[in-house]
Amino acid sequence: MATARLSQRVGAGGGSIIGGRVTLALDPGALRRLASGREIVLVSGTNGKTTTSHLLAAAMRSTGSVAHNASGSNMPDGAVAALAQDRDARFAVIEVDELYLAVVADAVDPAVIVLLNLSRDQLDRGAEVRSVAAALSAALIRRPRMTVVANADDPMVVWAAAPAHRVTWVSVGSGWSSDTMTCPRCGRSLDTTVKRWQCGCGLARPTASWTARDGAVHTTGRRVAVRLRLPGAFNLGNAVMAIAAAAELGVDPHQAAAALAEIEQIAGRYKIIRHGRHEVRLLLAKNPAGWAETIGLLDEAKALLVVVNARDADGRDTSWLWDVGFEDLRSAAVMACGERAADLGLRLSYADIPHTTVEDPLAALDLLPPGKVDIVANYTAFHQLRRRIGRGIG
Numbered sequence: 001m002a003t004a005r006l007s008q009r010v011g012a013g014g015g016s017i018i019g020g021r022v023t024l025a026l027d028p029g030a031l032r033r034l035a036s037g038r039e040i041v042l043v044s045g046t047n048g049k050t051t052t053s054h055l056l057a058a059a060m061r062s063t064g065s066v067a068h069n070a071s072g073s074n075m076p077d078g079a080v081a082a083l084a085q086d087r088d089a090r091f092a093v094i095e096v097d098e099l100y101l102a103v104v105a106d107a108v109d110p111a112v113i114v115l116l117n118l119s120r121d122q123l124d125r126g127a128e129v130r131s132v133a134a135a136l137s138a139a140l141i142r143r144p145r146m147t148v149v150a151n152a153d154d155p156m157v158v159w160a161a162a163p164a165h166r167v168t169w170v171s172v173g174s175g176w177s178s179d180t181m182t183c184p185r186c187g188r189s190l191d192t193t194v195k196r197w198q199c200g201c202g203l204a205r206p207t208a209s210w211t212a213r214d215g216a217v218h219t220t221g222r223r224v225a226v227r228l229r230l231p232g233a234f235n236l237g238n239a240v241m242a243i244a245a246a247a248e249l250g251v252d253p254h255q256a257a258a259a260l261a262e263i264e265q266i267a268g269r270y271k272i273i274r275h276g277r278h279e280v281r282l283l284l285a286k287n288p289a290g291w292a293e294t295i296g297l298l299d300e301a302k303a304l305l306v307v308v309n310a311r312d313a314d315g316r317d318t319s320w321l322w323d324v325g326f327e328d329l330r331s332a333a334v335m336a337c338g339e340r341a342a343d344l345g346l347r348l349s350y351a352d353i354p355h356t357t358v359e360d361p362l363a364a365l366d367l368l369p370p371g372k373v374d375i376v377a378n379y380t381a382f383h384q385l386r387r388r389i390g391r392g393i394g
C-alpha cells in the first residue's frame with residue numbers, strides 16, 4: 001500500500017526513484033551510510049521546496065560539489081538516489097516532503113534544515129498541518145548540533161521551530177496566511193494588526209536576522225542585491241532562505257546571490273517554450289497557497305490555460321479549488337483543462353470567470369489565437385505537459 005502510494009505520488013518524477021527504491025530495498029541503512037561524512041541540508045515545507053533547493057544547490061556549487069535530488073523526488077528514496085548518484089560530493093541539498101522530514105533527518109543527521117512554510121496541501125493526505133508541525137518540532141529538538149533556517153513570517157513554522165536548539169530566523173516578506181489565522185499553540189485568533197504577528201499566549205513573530213526586501217537581502221547591517229531571473233516576490237523569499245542556509249555552511253551572501261542570478265528555470269517551471277503557433281510559459285500551482293503566489297505572475301494580456309488532475313499524487317479531492325481566488329483572474333481568455341476540467345469549470349463559473357472547458361490542454365491550446373499563453377498546472381498535470389510540450393528542457 002505504502003509502496004504503491006509512493007510510486008503513484010512520484011508519478012512522472014523520473015528514473016531516479018527506481019534506483020533509490022532498489023537501494024533502500026537492499027539495505028535499509030543506505031540513507032544513513034550514504035549521508036555519512038557529508039554536510040547535508042534538508043529543504044522542506046509545503047510550497048517552494050523544489051525552487052529553494054535548486055537555488056541553494058546553485059549557491060553551494062559556487063564553493064564545492066553538491067549532490068541534489070534535482071528532479072523533485074522528495075520521498076526518502078529520492079534522497080537515497082541523489083546521494084548514491086553523487087558519492088564524492090562534499091555537500092548534499094535534499095528536498096524532503098514535510099511528512100518525511102523527521103525520518104530523513106534522523107537518518108542523515110543534517111547540518112541545516114530549511115523550513116519554508118506549513119500550510120494545507122492535499123486535503124486527503126490525512127495529516128492536519130498542526131500535527132505535521134508537532135512531529136517536525138520533536139525531530140528538531142532531537143538534533144542539538146543542527147541549525148534550523150526558518151521562516152519567521154509563518155506562525156506554524158515558528159511554533160514548530162522555536163523549541164529547536166539553534167534557529168536562524170528569516171523574514172521572507174508577505175506570504176500566505178489563510179491557514180494561520182489562529183495560534184498554533186493555543187487556538188486563539190492571531191493579532192496580525194501589528195507589523196509582526198503575535199498571540200496573547202506569547203507566541204509571536206521572532207526577530208529575523210535575514211530579511212527579504214526591495215530586491216535585496218538585509219542581514220546585520222549589510223544589504224546584498226538579489227537579481228533573480230525567476231519572477232515574483234515569493235521567489236525572492238525562496239532566494240533569501242537559500243542564501244541564509246548557504247551562509248550557515250560558509251558561503252558568502254554576495255557569492256551566493258551571484259550564483260542564484262544565473263538560474264532562469266526550475267525543473268521546467270517558468271521556462272518559455274515555443275509550441276506550434278504559441279509561446280507557452282509553464283507554471284506549477286498545486287494548492288491554494290501556490291495559487292495565491294502564482295496569480296500575481298499572470299499576464300493580463302495573455303490567454304491562460306488552467307490544467308487540473310486529481311490523481312493520488314495530486315490528492316483525489318478537488319475541493320481545494322474553492323479556496324483559490326480565481327475571482328482575481330484577469331487573463332485575456334481562460335481555458336479549463338485537465339482530467340478534472342469539469343470541476344474546475346464549475347469553480348470558474350461560480351467565480352464569474354468566462355472560460356471554455358476542454359479536457360485535453362493541447363486541444364485547448366489549438367483553439368487559442370497565436371501568441372503568448374500562460375499555463376498553470378497542478379502536479380501530475382504539470383509533468384504530463386512537460387513531457388508533451390517541453391521535450392529537451394532541463
Ligand SMILES: [Zn+2]
Binds near residue numbers: 203
Ligand atoms: Zn497563542
